[in-house]
Amino acid sequence: MKALVCVKRVIDYNVRIRVKSDKSGVEKDNVKMSMNPFDEIAVEEAVRLKEKGIVTEIVILSIGSESSQETIRTGLAMGGDRGILVKSSDEDIDPLNIGKIIKKVCDKENPDLIILGKQAIDDDCNQTGQILATLLKYPQATFASKVEKNTDDTLNVTREVDGGLETIKVKIPCVVTTDLRLNEPRYASLPNIMKAKQKKIDILDINELSLDLKKRVEILEVNDPPERKPGIVVPDIDSLVDKLKNEAKIL
Amino acid sequence: MKTLVIVEHNNESIKQTTYSTITAASKISDEAYALMLGHNLSTAIDELKKSNHLKKIYFVDKEDLGKPIAENFCDEIVKFLKDKDFTHVFTPSSTFGKNLSPKIATELDVQQISDITNILDGHTFERPIYAGNAIAKVKSNDPIKVVTVRSTCFEPCKLDSNVDVENISSELPTNELVNFVNYDESKSDRPELTSAKIIISGGRGLQNGDNFKLLEGIADKLGAAMGASRAAVDAGFVPNDWQVGQTGKIVAPDLYIAVGISGAIQHIAGIKDSKFIVCINKDEEAPIFKFSDFGLVADLFEALPVLEKKLQ
Ligand SMILES: Cc1cc2nc3c(=O)[nH]c(=O)nc-3n(C[C@H](O)[C@H](O)[C@H](O)COP(=O)(O)OP(=O)(O)OC[C@H]3O[C@@H](n4cnc5c(N)ncnc54)[C@H](O)[C@@H]3O)c2cc1C
Ligand SMILES: Nc1ncnc2c1ncn2[C@@H]1O[C@H](COP(=O)(O)O)[C@@H](O)[C@H]1O
Numbered sequence: 001m002k003a004l005v006c007v008k009r010v011i012d013y014n015v016r017i018r019v020k021s022d023k024s025g026v027e028k029d030n031v032k033m034s035m036n037p038f039d040e041i042a043v044e045e046a047v048r049l050k051e052k053g054i055v056t057e058i059v060i061l062s063i064g065s066e067s068s069q070e071t072i073r074t075g076l077a078m079g080g081d082r083g084i085l086v087k088s089s090d091e092d093i094d095p096l097n098i099g100k101i102i103k104k105v106c107d108k109e110n111p112d113l114i115i116l117g118k119q120a121i122d123d124d125c126n127q128t129g130q131i132l133a134t135l136l137k138y139p140q141a142t143f144a145s146k147v148e149k150n151t152d153d154t155l156n157v158t159r160e161v162d163g164g165l166e167t168i169k170v171k172i173p174c175v176v177t178t179d180l181r182l183n184e185p186r187y188a189s190l191p192n193i194m195k196a197k198q199k200k201i202d203i204l205d206i207n208e209l210s211l212d213l214k215k216r217v218e219i220l221e222v223n224d225p226p227e228r229k230p231g232i233v234v235p236d237i238d239s240l241v242d243k244l245k246n247e248a249k250i251l
Numbered sequence: 252m253k254t255l256v257i258v259e260h261n262n263e264s265i266k267q268t269t270y271s272t273i274t275a276a277s278k279i280s281d282e283a284y285a286l287m288l289g290h291n292l293s294t295a296i297d298e299l300k301k302s303n304h305l306k307k308i309y310f311v312d313k314e315d316l317g318k319p320i321a322e323n324f325c326d327e328i329v330k331f332l333k334d335k336d337f338t339h340v341f342t343p344s345s346t347f348g349k350n351l352s353p354k355i356a357t358e359l360d361v362q363q364i365s366d367i368t369n370i371l372d373g374h375t376f377e378r379p380i381y382a383g384n385a386i387a388k389v390k391s392n393d394p395i396k397v398v399t400v401r402s403t404c405f406e407p408c409k410l411d412s413n414v415d416v417e418n419i420s421s422e423l424p425t426n427e428l429v430n431f432v433n434y435d436e437s438k439s440d441r442p443e444l445t446s447a448k449i450i451i452s453g454g455r456g457l458q459n460g461d462n463f464k465l466l467e468g469i470a471d472k473l474g475a476a477m478g479a480s481r482a483a484v485d486a487g488f489v490p491n492d493w494q495v496g497q498t499g500k501i502v503a504p505d506l507y508i509a510v511g512i513s514g515a516i517q518h519i520a521g522i523k524d525s526k527f528i529v530c531i532n533k534d535e536e537a538p539i540f541k542f543s544d545f546g547l548v549a550d551l552f553e554a555l556p557v558l559e560k561k562l563q
Contacts, residue, residue, distance in 0.1 A: 013517070017384040026385055038498075095353070096362045119498060124380055125365045130321070130353035139322060139429035142350050145491065156432060160491050161346040162445070162500070163261075167432040168320070174428075180481060180498060181491055216362035220375070220388040228523065231544035233535070237554060240529065241561045243545050248527045250449070250506045251473075251562070 001172070003046040003055045004111035005080065006102055007039040007062050009071040010122040023221040025092075035071045038117025040078075040185040041178040045147060046115055047079035048183065054149045057081050059109060063101055064091055069201055076196035077188035083201035084109075086209070095123070097213040099131030104209050106136060111173065113155075118143050118177040129177035139170040145181040252280040252373050254339040256305075257328065257355075258287040259347045260295045262317060267446040268343035268400075270302065270407035275400045276341045277304035277408070278370045284309065284337075285414075288327055290317030301410040308416045315425040318434075319347055322426035325354040330423060332359070337395065338373070344399035345445070352399050361393035368404040382497040382520035402445060403503035403524055437490045439477075444495065447476035449506045450525075452495055453488070454480035454518075456511020456532065456551055460488040465555040466510060472562045478502065480512045496521035511551050514539025531555070 011017065011026070012034040018027040035043075049055040060075035062068040063086040072083035086101055093101075106114065114136075119126040133140035141147075141157035145165065148156045153172045158165050160179045188196070206213070234240045245251045254276040259266040269285075276283040285299065287310040299308055311327055332340070332355075340355060342348035344366040356363035368386070369377035375390045376398065444450060451466050451473070463477070470477050478500070479493040495502055497517040503524035510531045512518060519542055522528060530543040533550050540546040547554060 011381070016516075017381045019385050026381060094362045096357065096360075099357065121497070122381060124378075124382065124497070125363075126349045127353040127356075127363055127365060130350065131357045134325070134354045134357035139426070140350075140354075141429075142321075143346060159346075162492060163434075164437040164490070164492055165435040167435075169430045169432050171428040179491075180494075181485065216391065216393050217364060218390045218392065220390055222380070223386045223388070225379070225383055225386050225523070228528075228542060228544075231528070231540075231542075231546060233540065233546045233548060237547065237549075237557050237561055240545055240547050240558070244506070244527075244529070248506065248544070250527065 001055050001112040002057045002059070002110070003049065003113045003115060004059045004061055004106065004109060005039070005042045005046050005075060006114070006116045006128070007043065007060055007071050007075050008036045008117070008120050009033050009062065009064050009068045010036045010120055013037055013121055019222055019224050023223060025219070025222050033067070035074050036117050036120050038119055038178050041180070041182050042115040042117055043075045043078045043080060044183045044185040045178060050079065055113065059084060059111065061086070061102065061105055063088060063093065063098055063206070065089065072201055073196050074188065076199045077193045078186060080199070082199055085201055085203045086206055087203055088206040092219070093213065094216055095125050095127040096131055096216065098128050099135055100211050100213070101206065101209060102132050103135045104211060113172065114175045116175070116177050118179055129175050133175035136175070138174050140175045141168055141170050142177040143179040144176050145179050147176060147182070252338045253282040253336060254279045254284070254341055255332070255337045256283060256285045257340065257342040257348070257351070258285050258299060259343050259345060260287065260289060262289045262291055262295060264295055265298050266343070266345070267407055267443065268345050268402040271402035271405040272341050272343045272400045273302050273304055273408040274405040275367070275370060276339070279339050279373055282306060286310070286328065286331060288316045288324055290314050296416055300414045300416060301412055302414060303409040303412045305412070305414045308414050309419050310416065311419050311421050313421060318431040320426065320429055320431060321351045321354055322429055324351050325358060326423050326426070327421060328355050329358045330421070331419065339396045339398065342399050344401050348399045352397060356397035359395055359397065361395055361397055362391065363397045363399065364389060364391055365399050366401045367398055368401050382516050383523055384516065401501060403501055437492050441470060442474065442476045444476045444478050444493070444500050444502055447502070447504050449473045449475035450478050450502055450504045451475045451508040451510065452478035452480065452512060453483055453510050454512030455482040455486065457483060457488060463489060465551070468559045469555065469562065472559065480518050509539055509543070510555065512539055513537045514542060
C-alpha cells in the first residue's frame with residue numbers, strides 16, 4: 001500500500017503572531033517556520049503503518065515556495081521515502097485549489113492512502129482533506145484518533161467528534177485527516193536527518209499542472225483581534241467570590 | 252438572497268449550534284430555509300418548527316441518514332440544491348459541519364469560508380486565523396457562498412414560531428465505500444460545553460483524572476459544564492471531547508474558570524469570547540493571568556475545597 005502525506009510549511013506554533021501595519025496579512029519575514037503540527041502527526045502515522053508492514057512506500061507532498069523543501073526533508077527524516085514539491089510563488093492558495101493540485105498528484109501517483117492534517121494552524125480552514133476526498137470520490141475519515149487496517153481492504157478509523165468518539169469503516173483508497181490524539185510524532189535522529197539528504201524530491205511547477213487556479217476568496221484586510229480589558233489579581237477566595245457576585249453578577 | 256441552513260441534530264433533538272446558525276442566516280436576508288436529514292425525525296422537527304426566521308423546513312427521513320455519514324449527507328444536499336436558487340448554504344462549524352460542508356462546496360466548485368464570526372454583507376465575512384491572533388475580513392466571489400458558522404458568535408434564534416414543513420422523498424443510493432461502525436458517546440448530565448453559561452476547566456496542574464473530582468463539586472453547585480486543556484486530555488485525565496481551544500471546542504460562556512491551566516495561545520483561542528474569565532494558578536507569571544478578569548494565585552488543591560464551601 002502506497003501512502004501520500006501532505007505537509008504544509010507554516011509559522012511555528014510557538015511564535016507570537018504580528019499583524020502587518022498595512023493590514024495585508026501577518027508578518028512572515030524572519031519568523032520561525034515549521035511543519036504544521038497536524039502534518040507531523042500524519043507523517044508519523046504513515047511511518048508507523050510502514051513499520052507494521054501495511055504501508056510500503058511513503059511519498060511526502062508539499063505545495064509552496066522553494067523553502068517548503070525543508071519541510072519535506074523533515075518528513076523524509078521522520079521516515080518518508082521520497083518527496084514532491086509543487087512550487088508556487090504565491091503562498092496563499094485557497095484550499096479548493098490546494099485540493100485540486102493534490103488530486104493532480106494523486107492521478108499520477110495513485111496512492112492507496114492519503115493522510116493530511118485536520119487543520120493548518122495558519123488559515124485554520126479544516127477543509128483540504130474533505131475537498132480532496134470529494135474530488136477523488138474516495139471515502140473520508142476526518143479527525144482520526146485511531147487507524148486500524150482490517151484483513152480486507154478497509155480501514156477502521158476512530159474519529160474525534162463533538163459528542164465523543166465515532167468509528168467508521170472506509171474502503172481503501174481513502175483519505176484520512178489527523179487529530180491530536182492519533183500519535184506522538186517522533187523526533188528525527190541525526191543519522192536519519194543525514195540519510196534524508198540523499199532522498200529524492202521531485203519538483204513540479206504549479207503552472208505546469210494545467211489547472212485553473214483562480215482565487216475565489218479575497219482577503220480584504222487582516223486585523224488584530226479585539227483586546228480584552230485588563231483584569232486584576234484578587235488576594236483571596238473571599239474577594240473572588242465577592243467579585244463574581246457583585247461585579248460579574250454571575251453567582 | 253436566500254439561505255439554506257443545514258440542521259445539526261441527533262435525530263431526537265436539535266443542537267443549539269443550529270439555532271445560532273439560523274440567526275446568522277437571518278442576517279443575510281429574510282429568506283432563510285432549513286434542510287434536515289436524518290431518520291425518525293418527528294420530535295426533532297416539532298422542535299425545529301418553533302424557530303424564528305425560517306420560511307420553511309425541508310426534510311428527508313431515511314434509514315441511511317440515521318447516522319451522519321458525510322458522503323450520504325453531501326449527496327442529498329447537492330441533489331436538493333440542484334433546481335433551487337439558494338445563494339448561501341450555512342452549516343454550524345462543529346465537527347459535524349466541518350466534516351460535511353467542504354464536500355458540499357467542492358461539489359458546487361466553490362471555496363468554502365470556514366468558521367465565520369461576523370457577517371458584513373452577503374459576500375463579506377470575518378473569520379479568525381492563526382488561532383484567533385488575527386481576524387481576516389474576506390470577500391467571496393463565488394456564486395454560492397458555502398459557509399460554516401462559529402455558533403458562539405451568534406445568539407440562538409427565538410423559539411416562538413410555527414414553520415411550514417415539507418417532506419422530500421429521496422431514492423439516492425447509499426455510499427458503499429463508508430460504513431458506520433460505532434459511536435461511543437461521552438454521556439454527561441452537565442450542560443454541553445459549546446452552549447453552557449458557566450464552564451470550569453482543568454489543566455495539567457490537576458495531576459490526574461481523579462483530581463477532577465475537585466472541579467466536579469464546584470461544577471455541580473454552579474450548574475457548569477466541564478472542560479480541559481489539551482495537556483489534560485493528552486494525559487488521559489478526561490475524555491477527548493472535553494478539550495477547549497483552537498483545535499478543540501470554541502466556547503463563550505458568561506463565566507470560564509481555568510484551573511491549573513497555563514494559558515497557551517491555543518487554549519486562549521477557545522475561550523477569548525467568554526464574558527468573564529477566572530483563573531486559579533500557583534504561578535503568578537502564567538500567561539493565563541493576562542487574559543483573566545479575576546486571577547487567584549493559589550495552590551489549586553488548597554483553593555478548590557474552600558471555593559466549593561464558599562459557594563454554599
Ligand atoms: C497544533 C496544536 C494544537 C493545540 N490545540 C490546543 C487546544 O485546542 N487546546 C489546548 O488547551 N491546548 C492546545 N494545544 C496545546 C497548548 O500549546 C498547551 O501545550 C496546553 O494548552 C497546555 O496545557 P496546560 O495549560 O494544562 O498545561 P501546562 O502548560 O503544563 O500548565 C499547567 C499549569 O498548571 C499550573 N499548576 C501546576 N500545579 C498547580 C497547582 N497545584 N495549583 C495551581 N496551579 C498549578 C502551572 O503553574 C501551569 O501554569 C495545542 C498545541 C498544538 C501544537
Ligand atoms: N500548501 C500545502 N501543501 C501541502 N499540504 C497542504 C497544504 N495546504 C494544506 N495542506 C494539507 O491540508 C491540511 C488541512 O489544511 P487546511 O484545510 O488549510 O486547514 C493540512 O494539515 C495539510 O495536510
